[in-house]
Amino acid sequence: MKISLNWLRDYVALDAPVEEISRAITFLGFEVENVIRTGAPALRDVVVGEVLARDKHPNADKLSVCQVDVGPAGGVKTIVCGAQNYQVGDRVPVALPGAVLPGDFVIKQSKIRGQSSDGMMCSAKELGVAEDAAGLLILGGRPAIGTPINQVLPPGDVVFDIEITPNRPDCLSHLGIARELSAWFKLPLIYPQEKFRGDLDDAPDPSALRNVSVLSPEDCPLYTAHIIKGVKIGPSPEWLQRRLAAVGLRPINNVVDVGNYVMLETGQPLHAFDARKLGGGEIVVRRAADGEKIVTLDGKERVLTSRMLVIADGHRPVVIAGIMGGENSGVGDDTVDLVLECAIFRRQSIRWTSRRLGLSSDSCYRYERGVDPHTALEAAYRAIDLILEIAGGRVSGPAYRVGSDVPWRREIVVTHDYICEKLGFDIPADEMRAGLEGLELSIEREELTEARGPAWTVTIPSWRDDLDRPIDLVEEVLRLHGTDKIPAAVVTAPGLIADDDPVVLFNRRATDYLVGHDFHECLNYTLRSAREIGTWVSETAAVELALANPFVDDQSHLRPSLIMGLLESLKLNQSRGVPASRLCETGRVFIERNGQNFECAAAGFLIAEPIGEKAWLKRPAADFYTAKKYIGALAAMAGVDLVRQALSPIAGPYYGWQEGQSATAGEMAQGWTARFGLLSLPMVTSMGVEGKVYAGIFAILPEKLTAETTRRRYVEFSLQPAAFRDLALVVDAAVHADEVRKGLAKITRTAVGGAFVLESVEAFDVYQGQGLPEGKKSLAFSLVFRSPERTLTDDEVNVVFQKIQDEVAKTTSWQIRK
Amino acid sequence: MQATLTALVAKAQTDLAALKTRPEFEAAKARLVGPNGELTLLMKQMGAVPKEDRPALGKLINETKGRLQGLLDSALRSIAARELQAQLGPEVDPTLPSPDAGPGTYHPLTLVREEMCRILRKVGFIVADGPEVESEYYCFDALNTPADHPARDAQDTFYFPETARFGNVSKKTPEEKYLLRTHTSSVQIRTMLKGPPPIRIVSPGRTYRRDTTDATHSANFHQLECLCVDKNVTVRDLKALLDYIFASLLGRETKTRFRPHYFSYTEPSFEVDLSAKHLPKVRKEWIEIxxxxMVDPVVFAGVGYDPEVWSGYAFGMGLERLAMLLYGIDDIRHFYQNDLRFLKQFA
Structure with a gap:
């Protein structure tokens, strides 16, 4: 909110420099977003002068030598001037030697190109009045020669644009900020003098306002109305207009302006009706009917609902309560009798209505944040004083007051030691007391406790509803002490027996691994478009992943995979002509299963064909098995051994993967899933991405990632030499290698018995084509045997190897390829 | 005989020098010194030599044998050298670029996050994590943010439909709605609910606000928060931690200052400014970071900690903002576009 320094000075005699006041506001806890200077600053030795003569400077084309009358005190001065926009007879501001202009520009008697000059005629910019530097400020209205310039120019002001935190609605007013500054600078706070104390000038005459009823008391705990008869509507006096203009309000007429003025002074919004326009001579505070309409002061028709509170007359709504008045009931030039409303509305109700209508106002802003009901009447009286003073009239009866005013009383007991303990350093008790009392947190009683220093019973004023507990007073004490004075200290750090979260460790290891394998780590938005999601998950899953209130269409769903973002990054780089091949990301993905979403930790990567990149030496391209290697490593980091898991091809209309070129393992029922291989070529191509893209993603429920609680145990291994045998099997082309490997391993283990150990069985060759029947392929396996305690003889291995072959021939459909 | 031996050596010299492969060598060797080799045959003629000539001849033969062996060795060496050369191929041009991709790069936000975590780990903080989808309780209620607080408004927070179910994100009450967390402070609550103090955690993570994307705003962004709960934790300790963090991050001359502020879950609350003269592209003396x-007693009571016994502090900041300050980045969108020309600048 905008706060005028001149205005503040009505309540507190601030004489500190502006920078210091600005700093005080900042360290009181209100961010100063901007300091705006208006009008002229206080200028000493700058007076009105009249140009009597203007001659060309003998030594300079663009300068003139002028004779300037600066009045009885100064007489006629010779002044050299470079401006061109003035004539003999013009009255202009003259800075005499000794004057200090803004920017610490000291005026001295000087010689300019050999011609002595006894001062300076000034532009508006030089005086700090305006930005315009086109020439001298020509003073209109022929002010008396010699008059100090501040008497001629509009007075200067400084306006602080301040952010008020939501806990301090009391500071949405000049008085509130003045109170803070009075405490900071240790100056008294001067309240405005109030004359009206509720005594009516006239005998009650119900004809102006017959009745006030509040039908919705929960939304309007207090409603007061005063009748002022015989006012004369007109423009506000200049001082009032100037104050409103300084803080950004447009002056309207004397009554409306007083309402705004008192709101900006006290924080209490007010509203004035033209009594004649209140149909039926009554005010009804009620909920609107659904569909009821009102044209607000901004000229727009608003359609209301039954949750919205209105002030109505006998027939129709005249104000959207606390937010904005209607065109139909406002004070106009011909208004004679007023009804002045001063009310308290429930914050939530005002906020809801304001949001719903997309309509806010200064009044609404204050009601939303909380207005002190215990000082409402004071504000009404203050407004009545000002109206009577400015617009005339007399207070007539009856005065209405609907609603209860529960008396305010709050005390907090706090000890000096408690405050010091919370702060971690000492502030003298006297300083604390002075600080609290400066904020009108008066110390009712001081008792000396045995162990905790003085205990204070602090009375909390009604406008400080935010203060409720001893800890709240710690903040008040510290604010006034100065948060920039907290003494330095060293960090004490006891060792805790705990480690980083398993998800953090997983992300860190996965990123380290992938970056170590030449991937570029990316970060993509979590929220994706419906269209994009549709490529990756079923329609039912997409429904579950949707936000209720997306902000923009292309960020409406949670991401079920990291790959879509990585593809987008790939596309961006390709379209910008930046070679990109290996991208990775770790982060949260959201996987739907049976109508429930599961938030998973995930690591993903993609490898694109390097498009447009020429190399003097060709490297083999990445393929499915490249992706398999990386996904295996990522799974291992999450404690999943992919070798032991069933892999199945990805099939189906969704999921973005190329059928026959990709695989999946795990599922949400197990708490993790892995997908990898070639991305759907048609999808990738339709996105405008060139070339084949291999990718992989491993996702796991965070709760499945647990820290390893038992240490690995060392397993002994044999130092004896190994024996090797190779065996090629002709099998159906559709059979997966691992199925054959597992079968062969089982047969082999049986054949070996307990004699020695089968160390490994791995496929090392795959062949299909000439020399083999149609629909068959040959898989060659390498068998490694070893004994823990001796060198194996050829003979004993041969015996076993023969047994294996016999068993394969006997029990399987595989042919041994010789 | 002597002439024969001399001729044999001379011939061997020529023949062996021409050998290129090991089989050729083996054949030549057999031809010379093998069981039926020329020298062997000559040696077999020794018997026919008169006895008195034998010592001289024997010496001559031994010399010849030695010379042949020398020739053979040298031939083998040159074959081995040739083989090695063939195996090695031509000399490399060390100035050609590697055709392999690389090296990989860490995202700048990861770099900043990990640096902050390292700094905090040194003073006893561990890194905590929590869900990005949260319920109203953990994101707001437990942090003393009342139901009608503007931050909770659907205008500022992403909500899920009332029917949405998240299998592994717990709610406090069945009625509350799921949302995308607006700050990482929810991790504080979940951590405190897990066990008793003392606690020292740092929780970096993604957060969400319903906001226009522009140079300084992004629908999702990252925060980093610290929470410390122990006995006798003071405002002064909090200031000490912040001084330590930023002196570690930006150098010993870096200063921090507190300005009073308001957050619903701390009392007293402060905004933290950083002396900024040495940061790139900053022209102000202080910048807000x-x-x-100090953790509000209401928050402690809500998680079952006795506010009379325990005290603590919390600190939070935006990671993008920090990274932008550290690196002089002026547009937050760079972090989410992943242009490699951007990503490669930091790692």
């Missing part, structure tokens, strides 16, 4: 304060 985060918010902090």
């Amino acid at each position: 985060g918010g902090c304060g």
Whole structure:
């Protein structure tokens, strides 16, 4: 909110420099977003002068030598001037030697190109009045020669644009900020003098306002109305207009302006009706009917609902309560009798209505944040004083007051030691007391406790509803002490027996691994478009992943995979002509299963064909098995051994993967899933991405990632030499290698018995084509045997190897390829 | 005989020098010194030599044998050298670029996050994590943010439909709605609910606000928060931590200052400014870097900690903002576009 320094000075005699006041506001806890200077600053030795003569400077084309009358005190001065926009007879501001202009520009008697000059005629910019530097400020209205310039120019002001935190609605007013500054600078706070104390000038005459009823008391705990008869509507006096203009309000007429003025002074919004326009001579505070309409002061028709509170007359709504008045009931030039409303509305109700209508106002802003009901009447009286003073009239009866005013009383007991303990350093008790009392947190009683220093019973004023507990007073004490004075200290750090979260460790290891394998780590938005999601998950899953209130269409769903973002990054780089091949990301993905979403930790990567990149030496391209290697490593980091898991091809209309070129393992029922291989070529191509893209993603429920609680145990291994045998099997082309490997391993283990150990069985060759029947392929396996305690003889291995072959021939459909 | 031996050596010299492969060598060797080799045959003629000539001849033969062996060795060496050369191929041009991709790069936000975590780990903080989808309780209620607080408004927070179910994100009450967390402070609550103090955690993570994307705003962004709960934790300790963090991050001359502020979950609350003269592209003396304060007793009571026994502080900041300050980045969108020309600048 905008706060005028001149205005503040009505309540507190601030004489500190502006920078210091600005700093005080900042360290009181209100961010100063901007300091705006208006009008002229206080200028000493700058007076009105009249140009009597203007001659060309003998030594300079663009300068003139002028004779300037600066009045009885100064007489006629010779002044050299470079401006061109003035004539003999013009009255202009003259800075005499000794004057200090803004920017610490000291005026001295000087010689300019050999011609002595006894001062300076000034532009508006030089005086700090305006930005315009086109020439001298020509003073209109022929002010008396010699008059100090501040008497001629509009007075200067400084306006602080301040952010008020939501806990301090009391500071949405000049008085509130003045109170803070009075405490900071240790100056008294001067309240405005109030004359009206509720005594009516006239005998009650119900004809102006017959009745006030509040039908919705929960939304309007207090409603007061005063009748002022015989006012004369007109423009506000200049001082009032100037104050409103300084803080950004447009002056309207004397009554409306007083309402705004008192709101900006006290924080209490007010509203004035033209009594004649209140149909039926009554005010009804009620909920609107659904569909009821009102044209607000901004000229727009608003359609209301039954949750919205209105002030109505006998027939129709005249104000959207606390937010904005209607065109139909406002004070106009011909208004004679007023009804002045001063009310308290429930914050939530005002906020809801304001949001719903997309309509806010200064009044609404204050009601939303909380207005002190215990000082409402004071504000009404203050407004009545000002109206009577400015617009005339007399207070007539009856005065209405609907609603209860529960008396305010709050005390907090706090000890000096408690405050010091919370702060971690000492502030003298006297300083604390002075600080609290400066904020009108008066110390009712001081008792000396045995162990905790003085205990204070602090009375909390009604406008400080935010203060409720001893800890709240710690903040008040510290604010006034100065948060920039907290003494330095060293960090004490006891060792805790705990480690980083398993998800953090997983992300860190996965990123380290992938970056170590030449991937570029990316970060993509979590929220994706419906269209994009549709490529990756079923329609039912997409429904579950949707936000209720997306902000923009292309960020409406949670991401079920990291790959879509990585593809987008790939596309961006390709379209910008930046070679990109290996991208990775770790982060949260959201996987739907049976109508429930599961938030998973995930690591993903993609490898694109390097498009447009020429190399003097060709490297083999990445393929499915490249992706398999990386996904295996990522799974291992999450404690999943992919070798032991069933892999199945990805099939189906969704999921973005190329059928026959990709695989999946795990599922949400197990708490993790892995997908990898070639991305759907048609999808990738339709996105405008060139070339084949291999990718992989491993996702796991965070709760499945647990820290390893038992240490690995060392397993002994044999130092004896190994024996090797190779065996090629002709099998159906559709059979997966691992199925054959597992079968062969089982047969082999049986054949070996307990004699020695089968160390490994791995496929090392795959062949299909000439020399083999149609629909068959040959898989060659390498068998490694070893004994823990001796060198194996050829003979004993041969015996076993023969047994294996016999068993394969006997029990399987595989042919041994010789 | 002597002439024959001399001729044999001379011939061997020529023949062996021409050998290129090991089989050729083996054949030549056999031809010379093998069981039926020329020298062997000559040696077999020794018997026919008169006895008195034998010592001289024997010496001559031995010399010849030695010379042949020398020739053979040298031939083998040159074959081995040739083989090695063939195996090695031509000399490399060390100035050609590697055709392999690389090296990989860490995202700048990861670099900043990990640096902050390292700094905090040194003073006893561990890194905590929590869900990005949260319920109203953990994101707001437990942090003393009342139901009608503007931050909770659907205008500022992403909500899920009332029917949405998240299998592994717990709610406090069945009625509350799921949302995308607006700050990482929810991790504080979940951590405190897990066990008793003392606690020292740092929780970096993604957060969400319903906001226009522009140079300084992004629908999702990252925060980093610290929470410390122990006995006798003071405002002064909080200030000490922040001084330590930023002196570690930006150098010993870096200063921090507190300005009073308001957050619903801390009391007192402060905004933290950083002396900024040495930061790139900053022309102000102080810049705001985060918010902090002493954990409000209401928050402690809500998680079952006795506010009379325990005290603590919390500090939070935006990671993008920090990274932008550290690196002089002026548009937050760079972090989410992943242009490699951007990503490669930091790692």
